[in-house]
Amino acid sequence: MNEKLWQGRFDQPTNKHVEEYTASIQVDKRLYRYDIEGSVAHCRMLAECGIISHEEASRIVEGLGEILREIERGQFAFDLSQEDIHMAIEQRLIQKIGEVGGKLHTARSRNDQVCLDMRLYLRDILHQVRELLNEVRKVLVDAADGNLDVVMPGYTHLQHAQPVLLSHHLMAYHEMFCRDDERFRDCLRRTEVLPLGSAALAGTTFPIDMEWTARYLGFPRVTGNSIDAVSDRDYLIEFNAASAILMMHISRMAEELILWSTTEFAFIEMSDAFCTGSSIMPQKKNPDVPELMRGKTARVFGNLMSLLALTKSLPLAYNRDLQEDKAPVFDTADTVIGTLRLLARLIPQITFKRERMERMAGEGFTLATDLADFLVRKGVPFRKAHHVVGQIVQHCIQHRKDLSDCGIDELRSFHKAFDQDVFLLLDMKSAINQRISTGGTAVSRVREAIGRARREMGHEATARKE
Ligand code: ARG
DSSP states (O other): OOOOTTGGGOSSOOOHHHHHHHOOHHHHGGGHHHHHHHHHHHHHHHHHTTSSOHHHHHHHHHHHHHHHHHHHTTOOOOOGGGOSHHHHHHHHHHHHHOGGGGGTTTTOOHHHHHHHHHHHHHHHHHHHHHHHHHHHHHHHHHHHHHTTTOEEEEEETTEEEEEEEHHHHHHHHHHHHHHHHHHHHHHHHHHSEEOTTOTTTTOOSSOOOHHHHHHHHTOSEEOSOHHHHHHOOHHHHHHHHHHHHHHHHHHHHHHHHHHHTSTTTOOEEEOGGGOBOOSSOTTOOBOHHHHHHHHHHHHHHHHHHHHHHHHTTOOSSOOGGGGGGHHHHHHHHHHHHHHHHHHHHHGGGEEEOHHHHHHHHHTTSTTHHHHHHHHHHTTOOHHHHHHHHHHHHHHHHHTTOOGGGSOHHHHHTTOTTOOTTHHHHSSHHHHHHTOOSTTOSSHHHHHHHHHHHHHHHHHHHHHHHO
Protein backbone atom coordinates (compact mmCIF):
# COMPACT_ATOMS: atom_id res chain seq x y z
CA MET A 1 0.00 0.00 0.00
CA ASN A 2 2.68 2.43 1.05
CA GLU A 3 5.05 1.38 -1.70
CA LYS A 4 6.68 4.41 -3.26
CA LEU A 5 5.91 5.31 -6.84
CA TRP A 6 9.64 5.18 -7.54
CA GLN A 7 10.30 1.95 -5.58
CA GLY A 8 11.30 -0.13 -8.66
CA ARG A 9 15.08 0.03 -8.38
CA PHE A 10 15.22 -0.19 -4.57
CA ASP A 11 15.61 -3.34 -2.48
CA GLN A 12 15.33 -1.78 0.96
CA PRO A 13 12.63 0.45 2.38
CA THR A 14 13.41 4.11 3.07
CA ASN A 15 14.84 4.88 6.47
CA LYS A 16 12.14 6.45 8.66
CA HIS A 17 14.23 9.55 9.38
CA VAL A 18 15.00 10.01 5.71
CA GLU A 19 11.32 9.90 4.93
CA GLU A 20 10.64 12.55 7.53
CA TYR A 21 13.59 14.68 6.46
CA THR A 22 12.86 14.64 2.75
CA ALA A 23 9.08 14.90 2.79
CA SER A 24 7.61 18.24 1.79
CA ILE A 25 3.95 17.28 1.91
CA GLN A 26 3.26 19.23 5.09
CA VAL A 27 4.29 22.40 3.25
CA ASP A 28 3.31 21.73 -0.37
CA LYS A 29 -0.09 20.18 0.28
CA ARG A 30 -1.53 23.64 -0.11
CA LEU A 31 -0.65 23.37 -3.81
CA TYR A 32 -3.26 20.62 -4.28
CA ARG A 33 -5.65 22.75 -6.32
CA TYR A 34 -2.93 23.88 -8.73
CA ASP A 35 -1.48 20.38 -8.95
CA ILE A 36 -4.86 19.03 -10.02
CA GLU A 37 -5.49 21.93 -12.38
CA GLY A 38 -2.12 21.26 -14.06
CA SER A 39 -2.75 17.52 -14.22
CA VAL A 40 -6.14 17.98 -15.83
CA ALA A 41 -4.59 20.23 -18.48
CA HIS A 42 -1.75 17.78 -19.06
CA CYS A 43 -4.10 14.83 -19.33
CA ARG A 44 -6.36 16.56 -21.85
CA MET A 45 -3.33 17.52 -23.91
CA LEU A 46 -2.10 13.90 -23.88
CA ALA A 47 -5.46 12.81 -25.30
CA GLU A 48 -5.53 15.70 -27.79
CA CYS A 49 -2.13 14.54 -29.09
CA GLY A 50 -3.17 10.88 -29.27
CA ILE A 51 -0.73 9.81 -26.53
CA ILE A 52 -3.56 8.40 -24.41
CA SER A 53 -7.14 7.77 -25.48
CA HIS A 54 -9.95 10.24 -24.81
CA GLU A 55 -11.67 7.55 -22.81
CA GLU A 56 -8.63 7.15 -20.55
CA ALA A 57 -8.37 10.92 -20.21
CA SER A 58 -11.98 11.19 -19.07
CA ARG A 59 -11.45 8.59 -16.37
CA ILE A 60 -8.34 10.35 -15.14
CA VAL A 61 -9.99 13.78 -15.13
CA GLU A 62 -12.97 12.39 -13.29
CA GLY A 63 -10.72 10.75 -10.71
CA LEU A 64 -8.82 13.98 -10.20
CA GLY A 65 -12.10 15.83 -9.67
CA GLU A 66 -13.07 13.38 -6.96
CA ILE A 67 -9.70 13.78 -5.26
CA LEU A 68 -10.14 17.55 -5.32
CA ARG A 69 -13.47 17.17 -3.53
CA GLU A 70 -11.98 14.73 -1.01
CA ILE A 71 -9.25 17.21 -0.13
CA GLU A 72 -11.66 20.14 0.14
CA ARG A 73 -13.96 18.16 2.42
CA GLY A 74 -10.98 17.26 4.61
CA GLN A 75 -11.37 13.58 3.76
CA PHE A 76 -7.94 13.15 2.23
CA ALA A 77 -5.33 11.47 4.43
CA PHE A 78 -2.01 13.25 3.92
CA ASP A 79 0.88 11.04 4.90
CA LEU A 80 4.62 11.63 5.14
CA SER A 81 5.31 8.45 3.17
CA GLN A 82 3.69 10.11 0.16
CA GLU A 83 6.62 12.55 0.14
CA ASP A 84 4.96 15.41 -1.67
CA ILE A 85 1.60 16.59 -2.97
CA HIS A 86 2.33 15.36 -6.50
CA MET A 87 2.87 11.77 -5.43
CA ALA A 88 0.07 11.86 -2.90
CA ILE A 89 -2.43 12.79 -5.60
CA GLU A 90 -1.04 10.38 -8.19
CA GLN A 91 -1.03 7.52 -5.69
CA ARG A 92 -4.61 8.24 -4.71
CA LEU A 93 -5.61 8.42 -8.39
CA ILE A 94 -4.19 4.97 -9.09
CA GLN A 95 -5.86 3.68 -5.96
CA LYS A 96 -9.21 5.05 -7.15
CA ILE A 97 -9.25 4.32 -10.87
CA GLY A 98 -6.65 1.58 -11.17
CA GLU A 99 -3.75 1.15 -13.61
CA VAL A 100 -4.99 3.75 -16.08
CA GLY A 101 -4.19 6.38 -13.44
CA GLY A 102 -0.55 5.50 -14.01
CA LYS A 103 -0.79 7.01 -17.50
CA LEU A 104 -1.13 10.55 -16.17
CA HIS A 105 2.58 10.91 -15.52
CA THR A 106 3.45 10.18 -19.18
CA ALA A 107 5.68 12.90 -20.70
CA ARG A 108 6.22 14.80 -17.50
CA SER A 109 8.29 14.66 -14.33
CA ARG A 110 7.78 16.08 -10.88
CA ASN A 111 10.52 18.55 -11.77
CA ASP A 112 8.43 20.35 -14.38
CA GLN A 113 5.19 19.57 -12.53
CA VAL A 114 6.25 21.39 -9.38
CA CYS A 115 7.32 24.41 -11.45
CA LEU A 116 3.91 24.54 -13.09
CA ASP A 117 2.18 24.23 -9.72
CA MET A 118 4.16 27.13 -8.32
CA ARG A 119 3.51 29.25 -11.39
CA LEU A 120 -0.23 28.60 -11.18
CA TYR A 121 -0.15 29.36 -7.47
CA LEU A 122 1.82 32.56 -7.95
CA ARG A 123 -0.47 33.78 -10.72
CA ASP A 124 -3.33 33.48 -8.27
CA ILE A 125 -1.40 35.23 -5.50
CA LEU A 126 -0.31 38.04 -7.81
CA HIS A 127 -3.94 38.72 -8.71
CA GLN A 128 -4.91 38.79 -5.04
CA VAL A 129 -2.01 41.02 -4.07
CA ARG A 130 -2.73 43.48 -6.88
CA GLU A 131 -6.42 43.55 -6.00
CA LEU A 132 -5.64 44.33 -2.35
CA LEU A 133 -2.96 46.83 -3.27
CA ASN A 134 -5.56 48.59 -5.36
CA GLU A 135 -7.88 48.73 -2.35
CA VAL A 136 -5.12 50.28 -0.26
CA ARG A 137 -4.44 52.81 -2.98
CA LYS A 138 -8.10 53.67 -3.13
CA VAL A 139 -8.51 54.32 0.60
CA LEU A 140 -5.30 56.32 0.56
CA VAL A 141 -6.55 58.52 -2.27
CA ASP A 142 -9.89 58.90 -0.47
CA ALA A 143 -8.07 60.02 2.69
CA ALA A 144 -6.00 62.48 0.66
CA ASP A 145 -9.12 63.80 -1.05
CA GLY A 146 -11.06 64.13 2.21
CA ASN A 147 -8.26 66.09 3.90
CA LEU A 148 -7.22 68.31 1.03
CA ASP A 149 -7.04 71.44 3.19
CA VAL A 150 -5.11 70.01 6.13
CA VAL A 151 -1.64 71.48 6.61
CA MET A 152 1.14 69.66 8.43
CA PRO A 153 4.85 70.11 8.98
CA GLY A 154 6.91 68.43 6.27
CA TYR A 155 10.04 66.80 7.64
CA THR A 156 13.62 66.19 6.70
CA HIS A 157 15.90 64.54 9.27
CA LEU A 158 12.66 64.25 11.27
CA GLN A 159 12.99 68.00 11.91
CA HIS A 160 10.37 70.51 10.81
CA ALA A 161 11.30 71.56 7.28
CA GLN A 162 8.47 73.23 5.34
CA PRO A 163 4.68 73.13 5.60
CA VAL A 164 3.04 70.61 3.28
CA LEU A 165 -0.46 69.32 2.73
CA LEU A 166 -1.30 66.16 4.64
CA SER A 167 -2.78 64.97 1.31
CA HIS A 168 0.56 65.47 -0.37
CA HIS A 169 2.24 63.37 2.30
CA LEU A 170 -0.36 60.63 1.90
CA MET A 171 -0.06 60.72 -1.89
CA ALA A 172 3.69 60.13 -1.52
CA TYR A 173 2.78 56.63 -0.32
CA HIS A 174 0.44 56.27 -3.24
CA GLU A 175 3.38 56.83 -5.59
CA MET A 176 5.30 54.04 -3.86
CA PHE A 177 2.36 51.67 -4.15
CA CYS A 178 2.03 52.48 -7.88
CA ARG A 179 5.62 51.40 -8.41
CA ASP A 180 4.96 48.28 -6.33
CA ASP A 181 2.00 47.42 -8.51
CA GLU A 182 4.15 47.82 -11.63
CA ARG A 183 6.65 45.39 -10.19
CA PHE A 184 3.96 42.79 -9.47
CA ARG A 185 2.47 43.27 -12.93
CA ASP A 186 5.89 42.74 -14.46
CA CYS A 187 6.46 39.66 -12.32
CA LEU A 188 3.22 38.23 -13.67
CA ARG A 189 4.63 38.34 -17.22
CA ARG A 190 7.46 36.04 -16.25
CA THR A 191 5.22 33.85 -14.11
CA GLU A 192 2.68 32.98 -16.80
CA VAL A 193 5.08 30.76 -18.77
CA LEU A 194 4.36 27.06 -19.14
CA PRO A 195 7.21 24.69 -18.20
CA LEU A 196 5.25 21.41 -18.35
CA GLY A 197 6.74 19.08 -20.94
CA SER A 198 10.31 19.95 -20.00
CA ALA A 199 10.03 16.70 -18.03
CA ALA A 200 13.02 15.82 -15.85
CA LEU A 201 15.33 18.26 -17.65
CA ALA A 202 15.73 17.28 -21.29
CA GLY A 203 12.22 17.40 -22.71
CA THR A 204 10.24 14.33 -23.69
CA THR A 205 10.18 11.76 -26.48
CA PHE A 206 6.37 11.97 -26.75
CA PRO A 207 4.73 14.19 -29.37
CA ILE A 208 3.26 16.63 -26.82
CA ASP A 209 1.90 20.08 -27.56
CA MET A 210 3.06 22.49 -24.86
CA GLU A 211 1.33 25.40 -26.58
CA TRP A 212 -1.97 23.56 -26.27
CA THR A 213 -1.49 23.12 -22.51
CA ALA A 214 -0.45 26.75 -22.19
CA ARG A 215 -3.60 27.93 -23.98
CA TYR A 216 -5.73 25.62 -21.83
CA LEU A 217 -4.28 27.14 -18.65
CA GLY A 218 -4.32 30.71 -19.96
CA PHE A 219 -0.54 31.09 -20.11
CA PRO A 220 0.58 33.31 -23.02
CA ARG A 221 3.99 31.63 -23.38
CA VAL A 222 5.90 28.36 -22.96
CA THR A 223 9.45 27.98 -21.68
CA GLY A 224 12.21 27.95 -24.30
CA ASN A 225 14.76 25.64 -22.69
CA SER A 226 13.89 22.54 -20.70
CA ILE A 227 17.03 22.67 -18.54
CA ASP A 228 16.31 26.27 -17.54
CA ALA A 229 12.60 25.52 -17.13
CA VAL A 230 13.09 23.01 -14.32
CA SER A 231 15.77 24.98 -12.48
CA ASP A 232 14.45 28.54 -12.89
CA ARG A 233 13.06 30.11 -9.74
CA ASP A 234 13.40 33.73 -10.88
CA TYR A 235 9.66 34.36 -10.82
CA LEU A 236 9.55 33.38 -7.14
CA ILE A 237 12.56 35.54 -6.32
CA GLU A 238 11.01 38.45 -8.18
CA PHE A 239 7.80 38.05 -6.24
CA ASN A 240 9.69 37.97 -2.96
CA ALA A 241 11.77 40.98 -4.02
CA ALA A 242 8.73 43.02 -5.08
CA SER A 243 7.06 42.01 -1.80
CA ALA A 244 10.12 43.03 0.21
CA ILE A 245 10.06 46.48 -1.39
CA LEU A 246 6.31 46.78 -0.82
CA MET A 247 6.71 45.81 2.84
CA MET A 248 9.58 48.29 3.19
CA HIS A 249 7.16 51.00 2.01
CA ILE A 250 4.46 49.77 4.38
CA SER A 251 6.96 49.71 7.25
CA ARG A 252 7.70 53.39 6.64
CA MET A 253 4.02 54.23 6.75
CA ALA A 254 3.57 52.04 9.83
CA GLU A 255 6.43 53.82 11.54
CA GLU A 256 4.80 57.19 10.88
CA LEU A 257 1.44 55.97 12.17
CA ILE A 258 3.19 54.84 15.34
CA LEU A 259 5.03 58.14 15.73
CA TRP A 260 1.97 60.20 14.91
CA SER A 261 -0.07 58.46 17.62
CA THR A 262 2.41 59.37 20.36
CA THR A 263 1.64 62.08 22.90
CA GLU A 264 4.62 63.98 21.49
CA PHE A 265 3.21 64.14 17.94
CA ALA A 266 -0.51 63.68 18.62
CA PHE A 267 -1.29 64.00 14.88
CA ILE A 268 -3.68 61.08 14.66
CA GLU A 269 -6.00 58.88 16.61
CA MET A 270 -6.38 55.31 15.45
CA SER A 271 -9.67 53.51 15.88
CA ASP A 272 -9.94 51.31 19.00
CA ALA A 273 -10.67 48.40 16.70
CA PHE A 274 -7.08 48.51 15.46
CA CYS A 275 -5.32 49.03 18.78
CA THR A 276 -4.70 46.85 21.80
CA GLY A 277 -4.33 47.51 25.52
CA SER A 278 -1.72 46.67 28.09
CA SER A 279 -2.15 43.89 30.65
CA ILE A 280 -0.67 46.08 33.37
CA MET A 281 -1.12 49.75 32.46
CA PRO A 282 -4.83 50.56 32.29
CA GLN A 283 -4.37 53.82 30.36
CA LYS A 284 -2.56 52.26 27.40
CA LYS A 285 -3.79 52.15 23.85
CA ASN A 286 -1.04 50.67 21.74
CA PRO A 287 -0.59 50.77 17.96
CA ASP A 288 0.19 47.05 17.75
CA VAL A 289 -1.09 46.64 14.20
CA PRO A 290 1.34 49.07 12.57
CA GLU A 291 4.05 47.78 14.90
CA LEU A 292 3.50 44.27 13.58
CA MET A 293 3.43 45.54 10.01
CA ARG A 294 6.84 47.01 10.70
CA GLY A 295 7.94 43.78 12.38
CA LYS A 296 6.62 41.41 9.73
CA THR A 297 8.60 43.33 7.13
CA ALA A 298 11.67 41.64 8.63
CA ARG A 299 10.48 38.13 7.82
CA VAL A 300 9.61 39.13 4.26
CA PHE A 301 13.16 40.45 3.83
CA GLY A 302 14.43 37.17 5.32
CA ASN A 303 12.35 35.14 2.87
CA LEU A 304 13.94 36.96 -0.06
CA MET A 305 17.39 36.20 1.30
CA SER A 306 16.41 32.54 1.76
CA LEU A 307 15.50 32.21 -1.93
CA LEU A 308 18.64 33.96 -3.11
CA ALA A 309 20.84 31.83 -0.87
CA LEU A 310 18.97 28.71 -1.95
CA THR A 311 19.62 29.28 -5.65
CA LYS A 312 23.13 30.71 -5.39
CA SER A 313 25.76 28.51 -7.12
CA LEU A 314 23.26 25.74 -7.66
CA PRO A 315 24.35 23.60 -10.64
CA LEU A 316 21.86 22.95 -13.43
CA ALA A 317 19.28 21.60 -13.62
CA TYR A 318 16.89 20.46 -10.86
CA ASN A 319 18.36 19.81 -7.41
CA ARG A 320 16.41 18.71 -4.38
CA ASP A 321 17.48 21.91 -2.61
CA LEU A 322 14.82 23.62 -4.70
CA GLN A 323 12.12 21.93 -2.66
CA GLU A 324 12.96 24.49 0.03
CA ASP A 325 11.64 27.29 -2.18
CA LYS A 326 8.06 26.91 -1.03
CA ALA A 327 8.02 27.97 2.61
CA PRO A 328 9.63 31.40 1.96
CA VAL A 329 7.18 32.11 -0.88
CA PHE A 330 4.09 30.94 1.01
CA ASP A 331 5.13 32.89 4.08
CA THR A 332 5.72 36.06 2.07
CA ALA A 333 2.41 35.72 0.24
CA ASP A 334 0.51 35.14 3.49
CA THR A 335 2.23 38.06 5.18
CA VAL A 336 1.74 40.49 2.30
CA ILE A 337 -1.91 39.56 1.81
CA GLY A 338 -2.65 39.79 5.54
CA THR A 339 -0.87 43.13 5.81
CA LEU A 340 -2.57 44.71 2.80
CA ARG A 341 -5.99 43.50 3.90
CA LEU A 342 -5.56 45.12 7.29
CA LEU A 343 -4.00 48.29 5.92
CA ALA A 344 -6.98 48.83 3.64
CA ARG A 345 -9.27 48.66 6.67
CA LEU A 346 -7.09 50.65 9.02
CA ILE A 347 -6.49 53.74 6.88
CA PRO A 348 -10.16 54.86 6.67
CA GLN A 349 -10.35 54.59 10.48
CA ILE A 350 -7.63 57.14 11.18
CA THR A 351 -8.71 60.49 12.60
CA PHE A 352 -6.34 63.26 11.62
CA LYS A 353 -6.10 66.01 14.22
CA ARG A 354 -6.15 69.02 11.95
CA GLU A 355 -5.62 71.79 14.52
CA ARG A 356 -2.66 70.07 16.08
CA MET A 357 -1.04 69.37 12.70
CA GLU A 358 -1.67 72.89 11.51
CA ARG A 359 -0.28 74.44 14.71
CA MET A 360 2.85 72.30 14.51
CA ALA A 361 3.28 73.18 10.83
CA GLY A 362 4.06 76.75 11.86
CA GLU A 363 6.57 75.85 14.56
CA GLY A 364 10.26 75.63 13.90
CA PHE A 365 10.52 78.51 11.41
CA THR A 366 9.09 76.41 8.59
CA LEU A 367 8.53 79.55 6.48
CA ALA A 368 12.20 80.56 6.50
CA THR A 369 12.72 79.33 2.93
CA ASP A 370 9.77 81.46 1.79
CA LEU A 371 11.37 84.48 3.39
CA ALA A 372 14.61 83.79 1.53
CA ASP A 373 12.69 83.24 -1.73
CA PHE A 374 11.10 86.68 -1.22
CA LEU A 375 14.53 88.31 -1.19
CA VAL A 376 15.57 86.32 -4.24
CA ARG A 377 12.57 87.69 -6.15
CA LYS A 378 13.84 91.15 -5.24
CA GLY A 379 17.11 90.30 -6.96
CA VAL A 380 19.16 89.12 -3.97
CA PRO A 381 21.32 86.08 -4.83
CA PHE A 382 19.92 82.97 -3.10
CA ARG A 383 23.10 82.28 -1.11
CA LYS A 384 23.02 85.82 0.33
CA ALA A 385 19.26 85.60 1.07
CA HIS A 386 19.81 82.26 2.83
CA HIS A 387 22.42 83.88 5.08
CA VAL A 388 20.24 86.90 5.90
CA VAL A 389 17.25 84.74 6.85
CA GLY A 390 19.54 82.54 8.93
CA GLN A 391 20.41 85.64 10.95
CA ILE A 392 16.72 86.58 11.30
CA VAL A 393 15.99 83.08 12.62
CA GLN A 394 18.79 83.40 15.15
CA HIS A 395 17.40 86.81 16.21
CA CYS A 396 13.91 85.27 16.64
CA ILE A 397 15.28 82.39 18.73
CA GLN A 398 17.08 84.87 20.98
CA HIS A 399 13.92 86.95 21.42
CA ARG A 400 11.61 83.95 21.64
CA LYS A 401 9.41 85.00 18.77
CA ASP A 402 8.25 83.70 15.45
CA LEU A 403 9.13 85.05 11.99
CA SER A 404 5.62 86.47 11.61
CA ASP A 405 6.01 88.39 14.92
CA CYS A 406 8.74 90.55 13.36
CA GLY A 407 7.78 94.06 12.26
CA ILE A 408 8.77 95.45 8.89
CA ASP A 409 11.49 97.67 10.40
CA GLU A 410 12.90 94.71 12.26
CA LEU A 411 13.13 92.75 8.99
CA ARG A 412 14.54 95.72 7.10
CA SER A 413 17.34 95.99 9.67
CA PHE A 414 18.57 92.68 8.23
CA HIS A 415 17.98 93.56 4.57
CA LYS A 416 16.63 96.64 2.82
CA ALA A 417 14.80 94.63 0.17
CA PHE A 418 12.02 93.60 2.62
CA ASP A 419 8.71 95.46 2.23
CA GLN A 420 5.07 95.07 3.37
CA ASP A 421 4.37 92.36 0.77
CA VAL A 422 6.48 89.97 2.76
CA PHE A 423 3.63 89.49 5.24
CA LEU A 424 1.42 88.06 2.50
CA LEU A 425 4.05 85.35 2.17
CA LEU A 426 4.44 84.59 5.85
CA ASP A 427 1.32 82.52 5.74
CA MET A 428 1.09 78.76 5.74
CA LYS A 429 -1.54 78.43 3.03
CA SER A 430 0.23 80.81 0.68
CA ALA A 431 3.57 79.07 1.28
CA ILE A 432 1.92 75.81 0.25
CA ASN A 433 0.00 77.14 -2.71
CA GLN A 434 3.07 78.75 -4.22
CA ARG A 435 4.74 75.38 -4.59
CA ILE A 436 3.19 74.66 -7.95
CA SER A 437 6.14 72.90 -9.57
CA THR A 438 5.26 69.47 -10.99
CA GLY A 439 4.74 67.13 -8.08
CA GLY A 440 4.70 70.03 -5.60
CA THR A 441 2.46 70.47 -2.56
CA ALA A 442 0.19 73.27 -3.89
CA VAL A 443 -3.49 72.35 -3.58
CA SER A 444 -3.85 72.54 -7.38
CA ARG A 445 -1.04 70.03 -7.89
CA VAL A 446 -2.25 67.64 -5.21
CA ARG A 447 -5.77 67.79 -6.63
CA GLU A 448 -4.28 66.90 -10.01
CA ALA A 449 -2.37 63.97 -8.50
CA ILE A 450 -5.54 62.68 -6.87
CA GLY A 451 -7.43 62.88 -10.16
CA ARG A 452 -4.63 61.10 -12.00
CA ALA A 453 -4.55 58.36 -9.37
CA ARG A 454 -8.28 57.78 -9.65
CA ARG A 455 -8.10 57.55 -13.45
CA GLU A 456 -5.15 55.12 -13.32
CA MET A 457 -6.87 52.90 -10.80
CA GLY A 458 -9.94 52.76 -13.00
CA HIS A 459 -7.85 51.73 -16.01
CA GLU A 460 -5.96 49.09 -14.08
CA ALA A 461 -9.10 47.59 -12.68
CA THR A 462 -10.46 47.19 -16.22
CA ALA A 463 -7.14 45.80 -17.47
CA ARG A 464 -7.02 43.24 -14.63
CA LYS A 465 -10.50 42.03 -15.45
CA GLU A 466 -9.67 41.46 -19.13
N1 ARG B 1 8.86 17.85 -3.89
C1 ARG B 1 9.76 18.19 -4.93
C2 ARG B 1 10.01 19.69 -4.93
O1 ARG B 1 9.24 20.38 -4.39
C3 ARG B 1 9.21 17.82 -6.25
C4 ARG B 1 10.23 17.46 -7.28
C5 ARG B 1 11.02 16.32 -6.86
N2 ARG B 1 11.80 15.77 -7.89
C6 ARG B 1 12.69 14.82 -7.63
N3 ARG B 1 13.31 14.31 -8.63
N4 ARG B 1 12.93 14.39 -6.42
O2 ARG B 1 11.00 20.16 -5.44
